[in-house]
């Protein structure tokens with residue numbers, strides 16, 4: 001019997017691989033522009049820059065499980081989710097630099113990327129603050145009788161604040177079509193999950209809300225993530241919320257100002273172990289096992305993704321700063337608009 005993965009074509013899988021490579025390179029460029037440029041230009045500024053190196057399979061696999069009309073929302077580790085959802089790399093890079101051409105008009109920056117054309121609702125800095133918004137979007141979907149679902153990414157740390165309880169409970173009471181996908185990277189900043197969480201197996205919390213307990217999926221394997229999230233979204237559409245986890249690891253500090261990360265001796269072994277399960281390495285191994293002679297494809301992917309990132313930087317650097325009119329735009333809502341579809345405001 002054919003497995004589900006065999007229905008994904010070679011072309012699709014290579015495209016996904018290319019997108020994952022692009023996500024990794026885009027973030028490496030962001031780090032460079034924030035920190036490492038020799039002349040200290042700091043073309044990306046802001047107090048924080050949260051990279052998601054190691055999480056790429058979770059981001060890509062989960063987003064690929066969405067339909068075009070589904071919705072996605074997340075916290076501040078959002079670059080890869082935006083790219084996976086189809087936000088153009090140049091518009092994203094312009095946002096990173098606070099330029100007017102950026103996806104959020106230059107007013108959001110790294111932690112507040114959002115792009116309405118693809119129902120990518122952000123990018124939020126307040127831990128867990130976006131969970132009630134996910135419930136709200138799902139309420140709108142149900143209220144308007146739409147067939148869509150909402151995918152809400154959250155960190156394991158976010159599962160310990162009050163928003164989590166309120167958002168999951170309300171979504172459960174109304175059987176709303178939400179998949180709560182915990183990106184469980186084992187730490188919140190530097191605190192281990194077992195030191196912050198009474199029940200570290202987070203999916204078990206589904207029992208408390210009377211919702212479906214989803215799987216704890218291998219977050220380093222893009223196909224496993226894709227399949228599990230797809231199934232969860234189908235369940236959410238038909239029956240209501242699902243709580244699931246993707247087990248993953250971040251290869252960098254919490255954010256660019258986490259100076260302790262590299263200095264932690266206890267981490268070295270763990271980091272080495274997880275590096276063998278780098279999502280790009282895992283994916284490439286799967287491709288090489290399944291298909292022969294992909295060297296030309298890999299070479300093209302390297303060149304194309306380098307060019308996309310370079311073009312994005314050039315576009316962003318050459319884009320204008322927001323002016324006063326841009327800065328005050330979308331701050332006040334035109335009251336004539338509030339009676340329509342709330343997500344079309």
Ligand SMILES: Cc1ncc(C[n+]2csc(CCOP(=O)(O)OP(=O)(O)O)c2C)c(N)n1
Nearest residue numbers: 077125126127155156157158185187188189
């Ligand atoms: C309400 C709130 N409390 C604290 C913080 C500071 N803070 C930023 S990120 C973070 C850790 C969150 O960890 P987790 O949800 O696991 O996400 P991860 O960083 O691992 O992706 C904390 C405590 C914040 N931004 N918002």
